[in-house]
Amino acid sequence: MAKVEKRILNRVEGEVELKLVWEKGRIKDAFIIAPNFRGFEFILENKPLLDALVITPRVCGICGHAHLIATTNALENLYRENGYEIEVSQKAQLIRNITLSCEIIQNHIRWFYLFVIPDFLKFNTDLKDFYPIKGEKWRKAVYYSSKIVKIIAIFGGQWPHTSYSIPGGVMCEPTQMELMEAISIVDNVLEYFENDVIGMNIDDYFSIKFLEEFLEKSKGDLKKIIEEAIKLGFSDIGKAYDRFLTVCNVSPFISQGVTRRKKCNFDVSKVEEIETFSFLENGKSKFSKGKYSWAKAPRYEGKPFETGPLARRINNEDELFINLTKNFKGYYIPRIWARVDEIGKILVAIKKYLLNINLNEPSYIKPKVDIKNLEGQAYGFCEAARGSLIHKVIAKEGKIEKYDIITPTVWNLGTRCKNYLSPAEKAIIGLSDKLKAEMVVRSFDVCSVCTTH
Amino acid sequence: MQFFSREHLRSVFTKPTNYINTNRGEAYYKALYEKMRKRLDELKAMSPVREADIKFEKMLDMWELSRRDFLKWVSATTALLMLPPNFEPLVAEAAEVMNRVPVIWINIQDCDGNSEALLRSSAPTVDELILEYLSLEYHETLMAAAGDQAEEALEKAVHDFKGKYLLFVEGSIPVGMPEAFTIGRHPETGVERVQRLAKDAAAVIAVGACAAFGGIPAAYPNPTGAVGVMDVVKGKPIVNIPACPANPTNMVGVIMHYVLTGELPELDSLLRPKFAFGYRIHDNCERRAHFDAGEFVEEWGDEGAKNNFCLYKMGCKGPFTFNNCSIVRYNDGTNWPIGIGRGCIGCSEPDFWDKYATERPLAASNIRPPGLNGVESTVDQVGLGILTATVIGIGAHAVASLVAGKKSDENNQ
Numbered sequence: 001m002a003k004v005e006k007r008i009l010n011r012v013e014g015e016v017e018l019k020l021v022w023e024k025g026r027i028k029d030a031f032i033i034a035p036n037f038r039g040f041e042f043i044l045e046n047k048p049l050l051d052a053l054v055i056t057p058r059v060c061g062i063c064g065h066a067h068l069i070a071t072t073n074a075l076e077n078l079y080r081e082n083g084y085e086i087e088v089s090q091k092a093q094l095i096r097n098i099t100l101s102c103e104i105i106q107n108h109i110r111w112f113y114l115f116v117i118p119d120f121l122k123f124n125t126d127l128k129d130f131y132p133i134k135g136e137k138w139r140k141a142v143y144y145s146s147k148i149v150k151i152i153a154i155f156g157g158q159w160p161h162t163s164y165s166i167p168g169g170v171m172c173e174p175t176q177m178e179l180m181e182a183i184s185i186v187d188n189v190l191e192y193f194e195n196d197v198i199g200m201n202i203d204d205y206f207s208i209k210f211l212e213e214f215l216e217k218s219k220g221d222l223k224k225i226i227e228e229a230i231k232l233g234f235s236d237i238g239k240a241y242d243r244f245l246t247v248c249n250v251s252p253f254i255s256q257g258v259t260r261r262k263k264c265n266f267d268v269s270k271v272e273e274i275e276t277f278s279f280l281e282n283g284k285s286k287f288s289k290g291k292y293s294w295a296k297a298p299r300y301e302g303k304p305f306e307t308g309p310l311a312r313r314i315n316n317e318d319e320l321f322i323n324l325t326k327n328f329k330g331y332y333i334p335r336i337w338a339r340v341d342e343i344g345k346i347l348v349a350i351k352k353y354l355l356n357i358n359l360n361e362p363s364y365i366k367p368k369v370d371i372k373n374l375e376g377q378a379y380g381f382c383e384a385a386r387g388s389l390i391h392k393v394i395a396k397e398g399k400i401e402k403y404d405i406i407t408p409t410v411w412n413l414g415t416r417c418k419n420y421l422s423p424a425e426k427a428i429i430g431l432s433d434k435l436k437a438e439m440v441v442r443s444f445d446v447c448s449v450c451t452t453h
Numbered sequence: 454m455q456f457f458s459r460e461h462l463r464s465v466f467t468k469p470t471n472y473i474n475t476n477r478g479e480a481y482y483k484a485l486y487e488k489m490r491k492r493l494d495e496l497k498a499m500s501p502v503r504e505a506d507i508k509f510e511k512m513l514d515m516w517e518l519s520r521r522d523f524l525k526w527v528s529a530t531t532a533l534l535m536l537p538p539n540f541e542p543l544v545a546e547a548a549e550v551m552n553r554v555p556v557i558w559i560n561i562q563d564c565d566g567n568s569e570a571l572l573r574s575s576a577p578t579v580d581e582l583i584l585e586y587l588s589l590e591y592h593e594t595l596m597a598a599a600g601d602q603a604e605e606a607l608e609k610a611v612h613d614f615k616g617k618y619l620l621f622v623e624g625s626i627p628v629g630m631p632e633a634f635t636i637g638r639h640p641e642t643g644v645e646r647v648q649r650l651a652k653d654a655a656a657v658i659a660v661g662a663c664a665a666f667g668g669i670p671a672a673y674p675n676p677t678g679a680v681g682v683m684d685v686v687k688g689k690p691i692v693n694i695p696a697c698p699a700n701p702t703n704m705v706g707v708i709m710h711y712v713l714t715g716e717l718p719e720l721d722s723l724l725r726p727k728f729a730f731g732y733r734i735h736d737n738c739e740r741r742a743h744f745d746a747g748e749f750v751e752e753w754g755d756e757g758a759k760n761n762f763c764l765y766k767m768g769c770k771g772p773f774t775f776n777n778c779s780i781v782r783y784n785d786g787t788n789w790p791i792g793i794g795r796g797c798i799g800c801s802e803p804d805f806w807d808k809y810a811t812e813r814p815l816a817a818s819n820i821r822p823p824g825l826n827g828v829e830s831t832v833d834q835v836g837l838g839i840l841t842a843t844v845i846g847i848g849a850h851a852v853a854s855l856v857a858g859k860k861s862d863e864n865n866q
Contacts, residue, residue, distance in 0.1 A: 008636065010593045010603045013565050015636055037633040038562050038625075039676030043669065043806070050812045054798055058669045058697065061566025139516065142572065150787050157790035158783035160566040160698055164795045166753060172793040173759050279632065287632055294633075364754030449564045 002028060009438060011115055013062055014448030016413070018441065019292070026432050030425045032413050032441065034448040037279070037294040041453070044403035049075060049371050049395055052403065054163045056391070059405065059453045061160045065103040065152065066384030067405070068165055069096055070391040074380025075167040075371070078395055081378045084369050091361035092169035094353045097250070098182070099152045099162065100382070101346045101353075105189070106145040107385035108309075108343045111445050112197075113141030116336060117221075119439045120228055127224075137196070137221060144192045151182045151350075167371065169364030176359060183354050190347045198222055202344055209319050211327050222340050229333050237431060238332030238440040240423035241304060244311035245411065247381045247388040253345045254383055257315040258300060268379055270301045271390065273406065277415035294452035295414040297422060298406050306423040307387030307411045308445065309338040331427075335443045372398030384408055386445045407450040413441075414451065473731035475535055482537055489543050489713045493550065496712065501552040502588035502614070509549045512586055523548075533706050533781070534718070535728050547712045551587050554712055555618040557610055558592040559650060561643045562634050562670050562679055563624025567661040568592070570698035570783075587708065590618065611653055619711065620654035621704075622647060622682050625663040625670045629678010644685055656690040656717055657682055658707060662800055665693035665725075672806035683724060690717050693724045695776075697800035702781045703729040723803065725775070734771035734797050737779040740764065750794070758794050768813035769796025776801040 002023045009016040019031035040059055044052055056071045057064035079086040117130045117137075129137040149159045155172050156162035164171045190202065198205050199220025208214050215223060229235075243260040247268075257263045274297040275281045277290060297304070305311075310331065313321035320341075324334040380391040387408030394402040413424045421429070424444045428437040513523055527545045531538065560568070590610035593603065610618065626643040627633035634643035641649070651657045659682040662668035670679035683691050694703050707726055710718040718726040735741065743749070743763040750757035750767050765772070771779075774797050782789040791797060799809030 007601070008604065014563070015560065015593065017636075035635045036562060037627075037630075037677060038670040038679070039633075040669070042674060042676040043672045045674075048811055051810065054810050055669065055672075055806065058564060058566070061564040061569045061698065064564070064566065136515075146572075150784055153784035153787040155793065157788050157793040157795050160564075160569050163790070163798070164793055169754060171753055171758070171795045173754075285630065285632065362754050363758075364752075366752060366754070 005434075007434065007438070009441060009446065011118065012442060012446035012448065013060070013450075014446075016441075016446055016448045018438070020428075020434065020437065026430055027428055027437060030421075030428050030437070031292050032295075032415075032422065032425055033293045034295045034413070034451045035293075036448055037285075037452045038449075041403050041405060042283070044400050047400050049078075049374070049393070049398060049400055050166070052393065052400060053166060056405070057161050057163055059407075060447060060450045062107055062447065063103060063385045063450065064160050065100055065156070065162050066382050066389050067391070068163060069100050070380040070382035070384075070389050070405075071393075072096070072165045072167060072380070073382065074378050074391045074393045077380060078374050078376065078378035078393060079167065079367055079369070079371075081376050082369075082374050084367065086168060086367050087365045088169055089361040089363070089365060091357050091359070092165075092363055094357050095155050095170050095172065095174070095363075096165055098350055098353050099156050100384075101350045102148050102151045103159070104385040105148050105343050105346055105350075107445075108339050109141050109145040109148075109197075112225075112336070112340055113138055113221075115442055115445075116439075117225060119435065119442065120225060120232075122435065123232055124228060127228075130221075140192070140196060144189050147185060148189050151185055154178050154182055166364070168367045169362065171364065173363055174357075174359070179354055179357060179359075183351065186347060186351050186354065190344075190351075193344055193347060196221055197340060198344065202348065205344060210323055214320075222337065226333055226337065229336075234330065234332045234436070234439075235327075236329035237436060238330040238335065238427050238443055240306045240331065240412075240427040241420075243303060243305045244314045245300060245305035245307045245388055246312050246315040246383065247390060248383040250349075250383055253316060253349065254312045255316050258305070259311075259314050260303070260305075263315060263317070268381075268390065271298060271406065272302075273298050273404075274415075274417040276417060293415050295410050297415045297417045298411050299417060299420075302419075304417075304420045304423055304426075305411060306444075307408050308335070309342045309387075310335045311387060312383065313338045313341065332440055332443050339445065374398070386447060386450070387411060405453055407447075407453065409444070409447045409451040412444040413446060413448075473535070473727050482540075485536075485714075486540065486543070489540070489547075492713065492715050493543060493546050496550040496553045497546075499553050502555050502590075509552075509586060530706065530709055533702065533728060533777075534710060534713075543713060544709065547709055548586075551708070551712055553588070554708070555588045555590050555610060555614040556621060556708075557590050557607065557618050557650065557654075558621040558623065559646065560593060561622065561624035561626050561647065561664070562677065563661070563663060565623070566698040567623045571701045571704060590614070611650060615653045617655055618653075619708070620650050620657045621660055622657060622664045623660050625667045625679035625681060626685050627670070627677035627679050628685065629675065633677040633679075647682060647685055651682075651686040651689050654689060656692065656711070657686055658692045658694065658704075659683065660694050660704060661699045662695045662697040662805070665695035666723075666803040668695075668697065669806055671804070691724055692717050692720065692726060694729070695723075695725060695801040695803075696778070700729075700776075700778065700781055700783065703777070721775075725801070729777045730775040730801065732775065732777065734774045734776055734779050734791070737777075738771055738791060739779065740791060753794075761794070764791060764794065764796035766813075767796050768811075770799035770802075770805075770809045771797040773809065774799040774802055774805075 002021050005020045007018045009018055015036055017033040017035060019033060020027050021029040044055055052071045056067040059067050076086050118132055121127055129135045132138055152159040152162055155174060156164040194202050197220050199218045245258050246256050247266050249256050256266045258266050277292055278296045279285050279287060279291050279294050321334060328334055374395050377394045382389040389408055390406040392404040414422045416422055424441050428440050431437045527541050531541050531544045591607045626647055628644060631642040659665045664682050666681045667679045670677055692707055706728060718728055721727055721730060740761055740763045744765060748762045750762045750764050778789045799805040802809055
């Protein structure tokens with residue numbers, strides 16, 4: 001007889017509940033429930049187009065900046081869709097990249113140390129340094145993930161909920177001093193990443209292609225956790241579908257694409273959102289039987305896809321990670337590693353961006369037409385901390401007629417559709433331990449506030 | 454109430470409730486000192502909520518903060534609370550006995566942004582340290598416990614500290630659509646959860662624009678019928694610390710005041726502590742001199758923007774917004790929106806999403822800044838200036854938001 005168990009998942013962004021159906025000591029079916037809903041898409045309707053720039057960042061307190069960038073892109077694309085050219089200086093583009101990257105780093109550091117590692121403490125009490133609040137490693141993580149957001153404050157004024165980017169550029173006029181300050185912060189965080197997280201020189205780390213090579217050379221926290229995870233039997237759990245989705249190119253380490261067996265280009269017209277199991281249907285709330293979450297179910301060509309750092313690594317055809325997916329039957333470990341790996345890649349990229357800013361360029365180039373004259377539909381894309389973010393805006397008479405947000409977490413943690421479970425639901429089917437099931441769900445970097453918005 | 458009506462604008466510019474008296478005379482401060490002394494002695498006699506907790510000194514040490522850093526923080530906090538310098542020793546002592554006050558922090562319809570702001574402004578400051586040193590009995594994101602264990606911890610804290618704990622609420626409460634927030638093994642709606650936990654609290658502190666006034670979920674058309682804490686909790690002392698996100702400095706200010714006096718700080722008509730929300734952004738803005746001189750940014754990226762001119766014409770709502778961002782700033786004092794050239798959106802005012810946050814409405818027409826009349830007298834006059842201006846020529850943009858605002862008013866009624 002199947003037993004149904006409901007668990008609240010804490011230590012994630014927002015609130016998530018797991019409904020697990022047990023049979024013969026294994027999870028037979030799993031529902032991920034996002035019980036919190038605010039209705040952003042409805043609030044955006046009928047508001048002036050530029051208002052979206054201050055409203056969408058409020059979707060999430062931790063990846064709000066990604067929403068700002070996606071909205072900016074969507075509005076700039078709206079100009080293009082209307083046949084107007086829109087110019088953005090390289091300086092403005094670089095500044096946007098920098099602030100977005102900093103947000104990703106702060107998220108990854110904090111996710112690894114504050115959300116993932118505390119679970120390992122339940123198995124192994126030797127990891128005293130990692131203990132919340134009291135452990136030195138925990139405090140260091142908070143310190144550095146806080147330090148990096150200072151760069152966002154330098155360019156964007158505040159974090160969280162930054163709103164400084166507009167179609168045509170950015171609002172800030174940084175000085176050389178501010179650039180220097182930002183560079184010194186990046187250097188400082190990079191040093192921490194080398195010494196503590198990967199425990200080796202970053203160039204050496206980038207040359208690594210195999211698991212054994214890493215375990216041999218590294219002395220960092222990442223290695224410690226990976227070894228611990230292998231010891232605890234995480235090598236073959238946590239696999240979702242072997243399908244990965246990335247929507248943006250971020251030079252030099254992220255390239256867009258859709259991989260299942262082989263890689264093809266991403267085409268937004270193949271994305272659809274299925275509402276069968278969501279409380280939201282056709283823009284109305286419905287609580288009929290079978291519906292269980294506020295999240296929808298985005299599908300690409302009708303199939304569920306996993307998005308996030310692991311997807312970005314696979315779509316970038318990163319040798320190390322392609323090897324890792326062969327080493328490990330389950331993707332729990334590669335998923336965690338990919339997120340930590342990204343910190344290093346992004347830090348190196350930020351420094352390059354900072355050094356390439358030409359302060360003589362304009363921050364803002366006024367679009368030739370007033371935004372009130374734009375009509376029609378446009379998409380905005382962004383690679384956020386948790387994966388691929390898609391915004392879609394439909395404009396009419398200078399106002400928002402409809403706004404649609406597909407967050408990374410709704411790809412990973414949304415509801416099922418008739419034929420497929422969501423990737424995270426799929427990943428915990430068959431497990432026999434509820435703590436491990438929770439850990440696998442956390443490996444997707446849960447954020448319920450984004451999932452439902 | 455019509456937002457653009459003469460009466461409303463006049464009330465905004467001459468709000469009497471926000472008058473703060475920064476010098477109340479010797480007798481007042483002497484009595485206050487005595488009172489705080491007594492309160493601190495009482496607290497000291499009590500034992501910490503959890504016996505095993507670390508000493509404050511050691512905590513400073515762990516974070517590599519010196520006594521000097523701490524003293525700097527003490528002076529700043531004393532000034533923040535508008536107390537004379539001779540209160541500094543009391544503030545320092547209060548910080549050390551903060552683990553006598555149990556705190557429960559719950560999230561309803563939120564984005565976790567206020568917890569984030571609290572956890573990491575930029576580098577761990579004494580402010581954040583204090584929040585950690587507090588006896589935080591429940592916080593769903595920060596705590597190590599998870600699932601049922603966490604819920605048990607919450608129930609135990611409510612039981613053990615009945616009538617003593619401070620309840621922090623983050624996020625609005627969906628009254629119109631209770632299904633928009635449910636939590637727990639025996640599902641509880643947002644209203645039930647807040648009311649149940651508030652019942653045994655010493656006071657309720659609504660953190661962020663959503664918890665204070667409904668914030669963004671309550672923006673037109675308010676799909677979930679969201680409201681702030683004060684609309685749901687009755688018969689309890691409530692403090693609102695609005696802004697999006699709320700400034701951690703102000704959260705600490707309220708707690709410090711509670712530790713020092715056992716009471717909540719003086720509040721304005723919207724239940725915001727006067728020490729933080731007693732002035733307009735405009736009053737202490739670093740770009741104020743440019744306003745008075747009539748120097749404005751006319752377009753993003755123009756010469757004015759490069760020279761940090763006033764952002765009023767770009768839609769800055771600083772003259773309408775009561776908050777202390779211009780003094781305490783964000784991310785450990787690193788910067789604030791106006792600092793990088795992005796005007797204020799009025800995030801500490803009720804209904805700001807419909808009335809303030811739109812790009813330019815209130816500043817959409819030319820105003821004539823009364824440069825010669827001295828700094829303090831200008832505010833009201835500028836107000837009258839805008840008043841005539843808004844009546845004559847607001848763009849389609851403004852009209853649109855005006856309609857949105859009106860509708861939400863009707864909706865709320």
